[in-house]
Amino acid sequence: MSTNAALPLASASSTPAGQPWRIGLIGFGCVGQGLYTILEQQPASGFTVARIAVKTAGKVRPLPAGRFELDAGALLADDSLDVLVEVIDDPEAAFQLVAEALRRGRRVVTANKAMLACHLPELVRLQREGRGTLLYEAAVCGSIPVIRTLDAYFGGEPLRQLTGILNGSSNYVLTRMGEAGSEYSPALTEAQSQGFAETDPALDMAAFDPRSKAVLLAAHAYGTFLRPEQVLNLGIEGITAVDIAFAASQGQKIKVVAGLQRLPDGRVTALVTPQLVGPESPLYTVDHEFNGVVIEADFAGEQFLRGRGAGGHPTGSAVLADLAALRQGFAYQYPKTAEAPAYASDLEVEIYLRTDEDRLIDLLDFSEISEEADEDEYVVGYVALENLIRHRDTLRTYGAFVVRTGRLRPISVATLLEEVSA
Amino acid sequence: MSTNAALPLASASSTPAGQPWRIGLIGFGCVGQGLYTILEQQPASGFTVARIAVKTAGKVRPLPAGRFELDAGALLADDSLDVLVEVIDDPEAAFQLVAEALRRGRRVVTANKAMLACHLPELVRLQREGRGTLLYEAAVCGSIPVIRTLDAYFGGEPLRQLTGILNGSSNYVLTRMGEAGSEYSPALTEAQSQGFAETDPALDMAAFDPRSKAVLLAAHAYGTFLRPEQVLNLGIEGITAVDIAFAASQGQKIKVVAGLQRLPDGRVTALVTPQLVGPESPLYTVDHEFNGVVIEADFAGEQFLRGRGAGGHPTGSAVLADLAALRQGFAYQYPKTAEAPAYASDLEVEIYLRTDEDRLIDLLDFSEISEEADEDEYVVGYVALENLIRHRDTLRTYGAFVVRTGRLRPISVATLLEEVSA
Numbered sequence: 001m002s003t004n005a006a007l008p009l010a011s012a013s014s015t016p017a018g019q020p021w022r023i024g025l026i027g028f029g030c031v032g033q034g035l036y037t038i039l040e041q042q043p044a045s046g047f048t049v050a051r052i053a054v055k056t057a058g059k060v061r062p063l064p065a066g067r068f069e070l071d072a073g074a075l076l077a078d079d080s081l082d083v084l085v086e087v088i089d090d091p092e093a094a095f096q097l098v099a100e101a102l103r104r105g106r107r108v109v110t111a112n113k114a115m116l117a118c119h120l121p122e123l124v125r126l127q128r129e130g131r132g133t134l135l136y137e138a139a140v141c142g143s144i145p146v147i148r149t150l151d152a153y154f155g156g157e158p159l160r161q162l163t164g165i166l167n168g169s170s171n172y173v174l175t176r177m178g179e180a181g182s183e184y185s186p187a188l189t190e191a192q193s194q195g196f197a198e199t200d201p202a203l204d205m206a207a208f209d210p211r212s213k214a215v216l217l218a219a220h221a222y223g224t225f226l227r228p229e230q231v232l233n234l235g236i237e238g239i240t241a242v243d244i245a246f247a248a249s250q251g252q253k254i255k256v257v258a259g260l261q262r263l264p265d266g267r268v269t270a271l272v273t274p275q276l277v278g279p280e281s282p283l284y285t286v287d288h289e290f291n292g293v294v295i296e297a298d299f300a301g302e303q304f305l306r307g308r309g310a311g312g313h314p315t316g317s318a319v320l321a322d323l324a325a326l327r328q329g330f331a332y333q334y335p336k337t338a339e340a341p342a343y344a345s346d347l348e349v350e351i352y353l354r355t356d357e358d359r360l361i362d363l364l365d366f367s368e369i370s371e372e373a374d375e376d377e378y379v380v381g382y383v384a385l386e387n388l389i390r391h392r393d394t395l396r397t398y399g400a401f402v403v404r405t406g407r408l409r410p411i412s413v414a415t416l417l418e419e420v421s422a
Numbered sequence: 423m424s425t426n427a428a429l430p431l432a433s434a435s436s437t438p439a440g441q442p443w444r445i446g447l448i449g450f451g452c453v454g455q456g457l458y459t460i461l462e463q464q465p466a467s468g469f470t471v472a473r474i475a476v477k478t479a480g481k482v483r484p485l486p487a488g489r490f491e492l493d494a495g496a497l498l499a500d501d502s503l504d505v506l507v508e509v510i511d512d513p514e515a516a517f518q519l520v521a522e523a524l525r526r527g528r529r530v531v532t533a534n535k536a537m538l539a540c541h542l543p544e545l546v547r548l549q550r551e552g553r554g555t556l557l558y559e560a561a562v563c564g565s566i567p568v569i570r571t572l573d574a575y576f577g578g579e580p581l582r583q584l585t586g587i588l589n590g591s592s593n594y595v596l597t598r599m600g601e602a603g604s605e606y607s608p609a610l611t612e613a614q615s616q617g618f619a620e621t622d623p624a625l626d627m628a629a630f631d632p633r634s635k636a637v638l639l640a641a642h643a644y645g646t647f648l649r650p651e652q653v654l655n656l657g658i659e660g661i662t663a664v665d666i667a668f669a670a671s672q673g674q675k676i677k678v679v680a681g682l683q684r685l686p687d688g689r690v691t692a693l694v695t696p697q698l699v700g701p702e703s704p705l706y707t708v709d710h711e712f713n714g715v716v717i718e719a720d721f722a723g724e725q726f727l728r729g730r731g732a733g734g735h736p737t738g739s740a741v742l743a744d745l746a747a748l749r750q751g752f753a754y755q756y757p758k759t760a761e762a763p764a765y766a767s768d769l770e771v772e773i774y775l776r777t778d779e780d781r782l783i784d785l786l787d788f789s790e791i792s793e794e795a796d797e798d799e800y801v802v803g804y805v806a807l808e809n810l811i812r813h814r815d816t817l818r819t820y821g822a823f824v825v826r827t828g829r830l831r832p833i834s835v836a837t838l839l840e841e842v843s844a
Contacts, residue, residue: 038579038721044761045578143722145575152750153567153743156467157460282728285707299460299739300565303729306704307722317721321575328574329751339466 015082021327022050024075026097027088028061028068031111031138034312035085035319036063047323051075055088076101083107083326085319091115098123102132109322111138111315114203117212117228120219124334133331135322140213141166141291143314144307145321147332150220154297155335161296162221162260163281166213166272168289168310169197169204170236170256175287177244178253184239196289196310206235206396207256207272214258214270221260221295222268223336226343232271232389238401239274243354247403252276254403255283261408267344271385273351273404282306347385350406354378357398363391367412384411437504443749444472446497448519449510450483450490453533453560456734457507457741458485469745473497477510498523505529505748507741513537520545524554531744533560533737536625539634539650542641546756555753560740562635563588563713566729567743569754572642576719577757583718584643584682585703588635588694590711590732591619591626592658592678597709599666600675606661618711618732628657628818629678629694636680636692643682643717644690645758648765654693654811660823661696665776669825674698676825677705683830689766693807695773695826704728769807772828776800779820785813789834806833 015021023039025032032052039045052063053072061068075084076097084101088094091114098115101108103126110116116123116139123134137147141164150162165171169191176187188205191197203209211233215226236256247254257275262268277283282304286292291309296302308314348367355361356377369381385408388395395402437443445461447454454474461467474485475494483490497506498519506523510516513536520537523530525548532538538545538561545556559569563586572584587593591613598609610627613619625631633655637648658678669676679697684690699705704726708714713731718724730736770789777783778799791803807830810817817824 034721042578042580143719143725145571148575149567149571152747152752153570156464156742156746157739158464282707285704297565297739299456299735299742301730301733301736303565303727305725305727307725311723313721314723317579317719320578320721324578324757325574328755330574333750335746 020046020048021082021323022080023047023323024078024081024084025049025052026072026075026084026086028052028054029087029089030312031087031315031319032085033062034316035087038313038316038320045320046327047320050081051078072097076104076106083109083323085323086110086112087319088112091118095119098134099126102126102134104132106132107326108132108134109138109319109326110134110136111319113139113209113212113216117215120216121225124337127331133326135325135330135332136216137322138315138318140216141293142168142307142309142311143317144291144293144305144309145318146293146305147216147220148325149305150217150295151332151335152330154221154295154300155333157300158262158298159221159295160262160298162217162293163283164217164258164293165255165283165286165291166210166258166309167204167207167256168291168308169201170207170210171286171291171309172196172289173205174236174239174244174254174256177239177241178248181241181245183241184236205237207233210256210258211272214260214272217258218260218268218270219334219337220332221336222262223334223338223340224268224343225337225340226270230343230345230389232273232385232392234273234388234392234395234402236274236401237396238354238399240401243401243403247276250276252278253284255286257283257404262341263344267342269344269347269385269408271349271404273402275404345385345389346411347408348382348411349385349388349404349408350380350382351388352378352380352403352405353400355398355400357400360391360395360398360400363394364388380405382409382412442468442470443504443745444502445469445745446500446503446506447471447474448494448497448506448508450474450476451509451511452734453509453737453741454507455484456738457509460735460738460742467742468749469742472503473500494519498526498528505531505745507745508532508534509741510534513540517541520556521548524548524556526554527552528554529748530554530556531560531741531748532556532558533741535561535631535634535638539637542638543647546759549753555748557744557747557752557754558638559744560737562638563715564590564729564731564733565736565739566713566715566727566731567740568715568727569638569642570747571727572639572717573754573757574752576643576717576722577755579722580684580720581643581717582684582720584639584715585705586639586680586715587677587705587708587713588632588680588731589626589629589678590713590730591623592629592632593708593713593731594618594711595627596658596661596666596676596678599661599663600670603663603667605663606658627659629655632678632680633694636682636694639680640682640690640692641756641759642754643758644684645756645760645762646690646765647759647762648692652765652767652811654695654807654814656695656810656814656817656824658696658823659818660776660821662823665823665825669698672698674700675706677708679705679826684763685766689764691766691769691807691830693771693826695824697826767807767811768833769830770804770833771807771810771826771830772802772804773810774800774802774825774827775822777820777822779822782817782820782822785816786810802827804831804834
């Protein structure tokens with residue numbers, strides 16, 4: 001909680017009231033086309049796409065070639081545009097464009113979570129210096145208004161915990177494996193053919209994408225800026241039908257869950273892992289390409305939001321909502337940054353690890369093993385969060401599959417003694 | 423959709439930036455005390471309760487008597503107060519206070535849904551004339567940010583449908599009847615002892631309260647201002663354990679559901695009735711004192727929000743969120759009022775009616791009866807929505823219990839012919 005000075009509201013537009021705002025659209029992939037289609041279908045939306053910049057000339061696109069230009073910089077320099085919408089793939093190129101646009105005092109909407117997760121402190125600094133306004137609701141949970149709910153609605157209220165299914169692609173794969181009893185590969189192929197997974201699925205399936213979103217949520221929910229690599233991300237590339245069936249036999253589903261949590265000492269932690277989710281959790285009902293977030297607030301209690309997390313129309317809808325918000329002068333306040341808690345990773349987490357490589361078990365250095373089944377090649381026990389962070393790439397390389405099965409706890413006394421004597 | 427000119431943003435405060443805003447609190451019941459406690463526990467919230475006006479002197483209250491005064495008008499006139507929070511019971515007195523405060527250009531937060539539902543057009547007019555700013559998130563669904571989500575997030579997007587469980591008291595009674603197999607009266611007594619139902623439960627149990635909330639939702643979701651009496655409200659006072667058991671045997675729950683819907687001809691309708699809800703609906707998971715809203719948007723698809731709908735802390739939390747929003751210059755835009763669709767009630771709805779009074783069946787003039795069981799004293803069939811509206815008090819007086827069992831449909835040809843020949 002803080003009373004730090006509010007960010008400046010977005011400046012008034014040069015466009016007269018009642019006139020549509022002119023959009024400079026940078027990028028024309030899934031989200032850009034989704035936004036374009038929505039605006040086409042709503043002539044009275046109050047917005048019109050004035051210029052479109054793309055990277056590659058000559059590509060087949062659903063609009064005449066004359067609608068496209070190749071120099072995004074020209075859009076940044078065009079003061080007749082009321083707002084810029086950046087929806088390109090490349091995070092570094094996106095950052096250069098967005099940062100430059102903010103330096104020029106422009107209003108910008110982006111959906112690029114990887115870019116935001118890496119550069120948020122810098123982008124907030126530019127805004128605090130009065131240089132432009134940046135909104136990015138579409139970057140997290142597609143159509144769900146979770147960023148503005150955290151920033152503007154729960155900005156004054158401490159949060160105990162936030163858990164969420166933030167990646168529609170992996171959630172679609174997990175749901176289809178559960179419904180069809182199929183293995184990972186055919187479920188992934190189906191997700192790709194349905195348009196719910198990228199041709200290169202690693203960002204989604206190895207949980208890099210939901211990790212970026214967890215970083216953004218942490219900034220608005222707690223005021224804490226995390227570097228993406230600080231946050232544990234474990235994915236589902238090693239999952240098999242046996243894992244799903246085992247969870248189902250316990251009445252549970254396996255979901256990739258981002259967990260942000262305030263610890264008893266006031267610090268916060270964040271991790272993204274496959275997790276057992278039972279019917280008592282609202283996240284149990286988040287299936288297919290849907291996303292969901294459970295916010296546990298000190299006074300409001302439990303809040304649950306669920307909506308479509310992927311697709312051009314839902315994401316385009318979120319961009320349109322940001323455009324409307326900019327027009328009303330809305331800006332994120334990052335209300336909790338002045339008293340942001342520190343990040344904690346000196347914790348232990350209970351996991352289920354399935355691997356045929358015994359040395360991975362040694363590598364993780366379990367502090368407590370409660371179950372070990374040689375023939376099924378799995379072990380259940382407590383392991384230091386930092387060991388998982390350190391060895392996540394190795395786990396992935398060797399096809400191990402990890403599910404978080406329990407709560408976080410402080411580093412155990414045994415481990416501490418070991419560290420001291422080491 | 424419209425591009426009507428935006429409402430003016432709230433004017434800047436006379437209180438310097440960084441200084442806490444001074445609240446004039448009018449009313450010190452459940453919500454007022456909830457807000458007070460939250461602010462006490464958060465000294466850095468940026469808000470302080472400067473003055474408190476109450477109606478009755480000498481009542482036992484958790485603060486010293488010297489903290490209270492009896493003339494709310496004096497708070498309206500005190501320009502050192504940055505914002506007024508109106509949380510009294512009496513709708514007419516509340517309207518006089520809020521309208522006068524707006525005429526004086528004040529910022530006001532209220533939680534009084536009955537007052538708002540009756541006077542919203544006038545209160546919007548005052549704001550459009552530049553006279554003050556009014557927020558009321560706490561009036562609908564307690565802690566769920568549904569009004570601002572509709573107004574500011576879905577303000578640019580057409581909505582197909584909105585359904586919601588808007589009353590925590592009746593939902594608590596229905597949930598406990600289902601869990602405990604108990605009758606209505608003991609479940610109601612339990613709800614009252616838990617603080618989830620008023621001593622006079624009629625407003626909640628006869629669905630007057632969720633009807634007020636449906637009126638507010640219609641204004642923000644569709645831009646249509648309804649008079650509360652236009653909207654059908656049927657409650658649960660006539661329910662028995664047999665009804666609950668019958669629904670359960672079908673895998674369903676009975677919930678009081680507000681349904682707002684865009685019809686194929688563009689008009690909208692709204693009704694609040696007990697309804698069969700199956701596991702395929704998100705509302706099936708909304709139990710006890712929780713509220714939930716499903717928004718079906720043309721582009722974003724299905725959105726589901728669930729949170730606590732009652733209690734001093736959740737509601738106080740919503741008031742605090744409104745205070746923070748006012749401080750950031752936020753105001754509702756009522757973005758869809760310029761092209762608001764007309765209200766439609768020339769529809770038929772399929773219902774289950776249980777009554778031992780045959781003449782009620784005659785009175786409702788079913789256009790089609792699909793099932794009639796004399797010994798169990800119920801009938802299932804289609805009836806004109808307008809007949810239900812016309813005879814709702816009679817149904818209530820004679821202890822009839824009505825459940826909506828199906829979709830709305832246009833008035834049947836048979837009924838139209840009958841009307842023409844009448």
